[in-house]
Amino acid sequence: MWRAIIFLTTIGAAVSLLAACNAPVADPPTLAGEAVAFGAGAGGARDACFTCHGLKGEGDGPVPALAGLSSGYMLKQLKDYADQWRDDDIMTPIAARLSDADRIVVADYYAGLPPLRKGAAPADGSAASLFIEGDPARALEPCAACHVVGGKDFGIATPILAGQPARYVRDQLLAWKESRRRNDARDVMGGIARKLTPEEIDSLARHIEAMP
Numbered sequence: 001m002w003r004a005i006i007f008l009t010t011i012g013a014a015v016s017l018l019a020a021c022n023a024p025v026a027d028p029p030t031l032a033g034e035a036v037a038f039g040a041g042a043g044g045a046r047d048a049c050f051t052c053h054g055l056k057g058e059g060d061g062p063v064p065a066l067a068g069l070s071s072g073y074m075l076k077q078l079k080d081y082a083d084q085w086r087d088d089d090i091m092t093p094i095a096a097r098l099s100d101a102d103r104i105v106v107a108d109y110y111a112g113l114p115p116l117r118k119g120a121a122p123a124d125g126s127a128a129s130l131f132i133e134g135d136p137a138r139a140l141e142p143c144a145a146c147h148v149v150g151g152k153d154f155g156i157a158t159p160i161l162a163g164q165p166a167r168y169v170r171d172q173l174l175a176w177k178e179s180r181r182r183n184d185a186r187d188v189m190g191g192i193a194r195k196l197t198p199e200e201i202d203s204l205a206r207h208i209e210a211m212p
């Protein structure tokens with residue numbers, strides 16, 4: 001009898017301890033998703049996400065960071081690649097080979113990894129003001145109206161930008177400007193990118209990479 005009570009109390013304490021430990025952090029990465037990221041999906045080792053996106057989902061150069069992006073946003077992108085609304089020589093075939101279930105678990109896995117900010121103080125004042133204030137003279141909305149600054153932007157459809165590699169951000173803004181990326185339903189980003197000069201795209205991209 002006592003043994004049972006002590007046992008139950010210990011379990012109770014362990015459960016509340018676990019609950020207390022878990023409270024402040026996001027859900028831990030799922031194992032099945034990690035397996036897909038490391039090559040267990042239908043495409044096998046050649047499609048292992050980590051080979052390009054990095055061991056911690058940190059991205060580099062033309063390859064975006066995935067760590068800490070919302071899973072809803074990533075799922076949409078994987079579907080858009082597969083359906084060729086966002087056509088890309090590398091990602092379209094990889095996304096098309098992933099099963100629906102694998103897309104869900106791998107998106108959850110990367111969403112659960114801590115975002116890796118490169119975050120020094122942004123250097124370029126004009127890019128910072130474009131980001132925060134936009135330019136009313138051109139009816140250019142501030143980026144910050146949709147992309148939350150300093151904190152997690154977990155809107156299903158709007159990705160967090162801070163820390164994305166500058167090269168990747170520049171490629172995406174140019175792809176919208178030239179209508180090569182057409183996957184955003186109301187063409188919000190297309191409309192915005194067409195108002196930006198190539199110089200502004202360059203400096204916004206550097207600013208975004210450095211954003212904390």
Ligand code: HEC
Binds near residue numbers: 069077
């Ligand atoms: C051979 C390299 C390579 C591999 C392997 C790879 N990716 Fe990618 N991924 C890229 C590149 C390059 C881009 C950017 C393409 C573009 O410009 O649209 C990208 C873009 C993405 C994006 C869009 C992110 C954003 O911010 O919009 C997602 C999501 C993604 N990849 C998920 C995955 C997943 C999941 C896997 C594994 C199943 C994977 N990738 C495997 C190279 C790769």
Ligand code: HEC
Binds near residue numbers: 064130159173185188
């Ligand atoms: C009205 C809302 C809105 C505004 C304002 C806005 N964005 Fe976006 N942005 C979005 C949405 C929604 C997406 C995702 C589109 C999709 O589904 O692919 C996006 C995607 C992006 C991406 C792609 C990120 C990735 O991981 O692939 C970049 C880069 C970006 N925006 C930069 C900017 C910049 C720079 C500005 C300001 C000049 C800006 N955005 C203003 C809504 C907005």
